[in-house]
Amino acid sequence: MKKYNFNAGPCVLPKPAIEATIEAIRDFDNTGIGLLEISHRTPGWERIMKETADLWKELLNIPDNYQVLFLGGGASTQFFEVPANLLEKKAAYLQTGVWAKKAIKEAKLYGxxxxxxxxxxxxxxxxxxxxxxxxxxxxxxxxxxxxxxxTEIHEDIDSPVTLVADMSSDIMSRPLDVSKYGLIYGGAQKNVGPAGVAFVIVREDILGKVNRPLPTMVDYRTHIGKEEKDRSMFNTPPVFAIYVMHETLKWVKAQGGVDAMYKRNKEKAEMLYAEIDRNKMFVGTAAVEDRSLMNVCFVMNEEYKDKEGEFLDFAKARGMVGIKGHRSVGGFRASIYNACPMESVEALVDCMKEFEKNNG
Structure with missing residues (x-):
C-alpha cells in the first residue's frame, strides 16, 4: 500500500536527496570511503560545506554581511544561544506557542x-x-x-529593533527578505533536511555587543571563524545531516527555487483547507487569516466528536501517516512541507470525502 507522509518532523524529504545520500553513504565523492566514515577535513567535504552555504545564500538572496552556520543541538539550543549572544539589558518576545514559550524561559536566564x-x-x-x-x-x-x-506569520515584520526569528518549520517555504532580520535560526528537520543540524543566518555586526563572557561553543563568532574553510568547522560538524541538507537544497533549486515552493505550498494548503471548510465532519482550529501553509490542524465537528478514532483508523488504512494531532490541540494535523507532493494532499482530501460519504 502506498504511504502518504504527513509527519510534522522528522518529515517527508525529496526522494532525489534520499537517493543521493544513500549513494554517498556507500562511497563519498569517489573516495571509496562512505559519508559516515570520512574526515570532515577532506577537500571533498570542505566543498560540500561551501556549496551548502552558497545554496542558502542563493535561494534566500542572503546579503553579503550575513553568515550561514550549521550547528548541532537543534533549535532548542538556539533558545539560549540567542540571548547569550544578543541580550544585554532587555529582550522582547512574541508568544505564539509552546516553542516560543520555551525560548522565553531560556532568555530569562540572561536578562x-x-x-x-x-x-x-x-x-x-x-x-x-x-x-x-x-x-x-x-x-x-x-x-x-x-x-x-x-498558525503562521505570513509577512516579514518591520521591527524598530533587531528582529530574530525561529523559522524551524517554514524556512524555504516562501520568499523572505533576510535584510529585515538580524538573526534567523531553526532545526533542519522540516523543509531543509533531517534532524541533527540547526541553521543560523546571522548579520555579523550584531555580534560581540554583550559584556558577559561566552563559552567558546556558545559564541557565534567561534563558528564564523577567521577563514571561510573554518566556518561551522570549529568542531566536527553533523556530516550526515548537512549532506542531506545539501541535496535537499539542490532539489529546491531544481524545482524553481523558493518562489516555486511557495506557489506549490499555497496550492496544497488551499486544497486541504477548502475541504476542511466544505466537509461537515471537520473544522479548522486556527484563525483563518493565520492558517499555516505548513501544518494544517483540524478536528471533528462537535456533532461527530465520537468518530475521531474511527477517522484515524480509516485514514491509516488508506496509507495516511502522521496525521494524528498534537496532544495540545487534539484531532488531526497534516504537515505539508516542501517535499510533500500534491498527490498526498489529494489522497487525504479523497479520504475525508469518502469518510463523510460513509458517515455523514
Whole structure:
C-alpha cells in the first residue's frame, strides 16, 4: 500500500536527496570511503560545506554581511544561544506557542524579557495583532510558524529593533527578505533536511555587543571563524545531516527555487483547507487569516466528536501517516512541507470525502 507522509518532523524529504545520500553513504565523492566514515577535513567535504552555504545564500538572496552556520543541538539550543549572544539589558518576545514559550524561559536566564503579546488565552489558535515592539529592547524574537497549532506569520515584520526569528518549520517555504532580520535560526528537520543540524543566518555586526563572557561553543563568532574553510568547522560538524541538507537544497533549486515552493505550498494548503471548510465532519482550529501553509490542524465537528478514532483508523488504512494531532490541540494535523507532493494532499482530501460519504 502506498504511504502518504504527513509527519510534522522528522518529515517527508525529496526522494532525489534520499537517493543521493544513500549513494554517498556507500562511497563519498569517489573516495571509496562512505559519508559516515570520512574526515570532515577532506577537500571533498570542505566543498560540500561551501556549496551548502552558497545554496542558502542563493535561494534566500542572503546579503553579503550575513553568515550561514550549521550547528548541532537543534533549535532548542538556539533558545539560549540567542540571548547569550544578543541580550544585554532587555529582550522582547512574541508568544505564539509552546516553542516560543520555551525560548522565553531560556532568555530569562540572561536578562529582562518583555512578552509583548501572547495568544495563549485561546490555545495559540491565532497570531496576536496590534502589539507594540519596545524600542529599548536589544532584539525582538518571533516564531514564524507554529507547528503544533497550525498558525503562521505570513509577512516579514518591520521591527524598530533587531528582529530574530525561529523559522524551524517554514524556512524555504516562501520568499523572505533576510535584510529585515538580524538573526534567523531553526532545526533542519522540516523543509531543509533531517534532524541533527540547526541553521543560523546571522548579520555579523550584531555580534560581540554583550559584556558577559561566552563559552567558546556558545559564541557565534567561534563558528564564523577567521577563514571561510573554518566556518561551522570549529568542531566536527553533523556530516550526515548537512549532506542531506545539501541535496535537499539542490532539489529546491531544481524545482524553481523558493518562489516555486511557495506557489506549490499555497496550492496544497488551499486544497486541504477548502475541504476542511466544505466537509461537515471537520473544522479548522486556527484563525483563518493565520492558517499555516505548513501544518494544517483540524478536528471533528462537535456533532461527530465520537468518530475521531474511527477517522484515524480509516485514514491509516488508506496509507495516511502522521496525521494524528498534537496532544495540545487534539484531532488531526497534516504537515505539508516542501517535499510533500500534491498527490498526498489529494489522497487525504479523497479520504475525508469518502469518510463523510460513509458517515455523514
Amino acid at each position: 529582562e524579557v518583555e512578552v509583548v503579546a501572547s495568544s495563549e488565552d485561546k490555545n495559540y489558535s491565532y497570531i496576536p495583532k496590534g502589539y507594540t515592539i519596545p524600542t529599548d529592547a536589544d532584539y525582538f524574537h518571533i516564531t514564524t510558524n507554529n507547528t503544533i497549532y497550525g
